[in-house]
Amino acid sequence: MVQYKRIGDMLLDAGLINQAQLDTALKTKMGTTLRFGEILTALGYATEEQVTECLAQQYGYKLADLTHVEPEQEAINLVPSITALSGLVLPVKLTDERFYCVIADPLDVPMTDSLFRLAGRPVEFSLAPPSELFDRILSAYKIGPSTKRIGAGDNASTLENKKRTNKRVGNAEPRPKRKVKIDTQDDRFALLAAYSVVMDKVA
Numbered sequence: 417m418v419q420y421k422r423i424g425d426m427l428l429d430a431g432l433i434n435q436a437q438l439d440t441a442l443k444t445k446m447g448t449t450l451r452f453g454e455i456l457t458a459l460g461y462a463t464e465e466q467v468t469e470c471l472a473q474q475y476g477y478k479l480a481d482l483t484h485v486e487p488e489q490e491a492i493n494l495v496p497s498i499t500a501l502s503g504l505v506l507p508v509k510l511t512d513e514r515f516y517c518v519i520a521d522p523l524d525v526p527m528t529d530s531l532f533r534l535a536g537r538p539v540e541f542s543l544a545p546p547s548e549l550f551d552r553i554l555s556a557y558k559i560g561p562s563t564k565r566i567g568a569g570d571n572a573s574t575l576e577n578k579k580r581t582n583k584r585v586g587n588a589e590p591r592p593k594r595k596v597k598i599d600t601q602d603d604r605f606a607l608l609a610a611y612s613v614v615m616d617k618v619a
Contacts, residue, residue: 423453423470427462437461451521464545471522472543480518480542482506482549487556491515494534497557503527504546506553515539520546 424441427433433441433456441455448455453467472479491507494515500506504520505527515535519527522541531539544552554560 421474423456423467423474426470426473427456427466432466433461451523464547468520468543468545475522477522478542480544482518482544482552485518485552491517492556495531497553497559499530500553500557501550501559503530504549504553505531506544506549506556510535513537516542518542518544518549518552520544520549 424433424438428435428438437459441452441459441461444459445452445455450458453462453471456462457464457467469479471477485506485508487506487508488510491510494510495505495507495517503524506518507515508518509516515531515537517531517539519541520543521527522543528539528541
């Protein structure tokens with residue numbers, strides 16, 4: 417049985433944030449519809465990878481290493497690209513018994529239900545950080561110029577995030593080191609909105 421513990425408390429116990437930062441994040445969360453993890457990353461208190469590790473521990477999911485994930489075309493064909501982008505879902509493999517996907521938000525119940533309906537069978541999830549997952553979805557669906565694989569380059573922001581990500585949360589299993597590209601949430605929303613307009617015109 418998975419023992420539930422709040423993300424903020426997990427990061428606090430791991431020494432990744434302090435009490436003042438936790439209090440600020442809690443106050444910021446009031447009156448918003450954002451997830452608490454999104455608040456923490458927006459404030460710069462935690463990385464997306466650290467928040468994703470916490471979610472994996474909270475709900476008993478595995479962490480996906482997207483550098484070693486090769487989606488099968490049959491799985492890609494099952495989920496429309498606009499659904500994959502809006503729900504941050506990377507279809508990976510379809511078998512007679514299971515539909516395997518990588519997601520960012522295990523609490524998005526409408527999305528997980530829609531995947532079950534599309535596949536007509538149980539769906540098995542693993543988790544990955546939102547920005548990294550979004551880039552991988554673009555690559556898998558061959559959308560736009562962003563087709564380079566994760567780990568193609570470093571910049572100052574990437575190096576700083578790598579340093580912070582080296583600190584593990586709780587008892588999470590260490591994962592192979594890789595270069596992580598963090599995009600702003602606004603960039604993802606802007607691209608998704610533009611893509612939706614294109615799809616509407618095609619339809």
